[in-house]
Amino acid sequence: MGRATQDLRKEHEAILFVLQIFDKMLQSGERDLETMLHYYGEVLYFLKIFADKCHHGKEENYLFEELVNKGIPNEGGPVGVMLREHAEGRDYIAQMSSSLDDKDLSGFNEAAVNYRDLLRSHIDKENNVLFVMADRVLGEEEQNLLFEKFEQHEENVIGQGVHDKLHSMIDIWAEAFGVE
Ligand SMILES: [Fe+2]
């Protein structure tokens, strides 16, 4: 496994961990509205900044482009499927956002469940199909170069301050919703 795909797999682990907490939040009907709006707002922030901007950004701007250069098809092929799923995810994120603005928890829940299911199956496809192909077609040097671009991208879109903030938010949610 190369450094670039390894980095993305590690981010998948972090995203899956947050989805596990998110599941608990979605099931916790006993808490009051304002508390849940607060937590959902924070999770949405994580999904927008980390899952979409940082992680999907690394995939779309660098990895997928490199794979297409290596002959893995975009339109009608695995890269195209992944791109379509990223776009579908953004639609669900927009629905979650507008539901939160309207304090509409049932609308939020519906979009959240769709997003959660989509993202889990998407990560599964990447881990077991696309990244396996990537490890086959990319040499060590290419993986290292991609990894350097990932680091730069992460620094540009997140930076150390937001990175630390996201970590401490995740710790607080995990504690509040009993996920280890
Ligand atoms: Fe992806």
Ligand SMILES: [Fe+2]
């Ligand atoms: Fe991914």
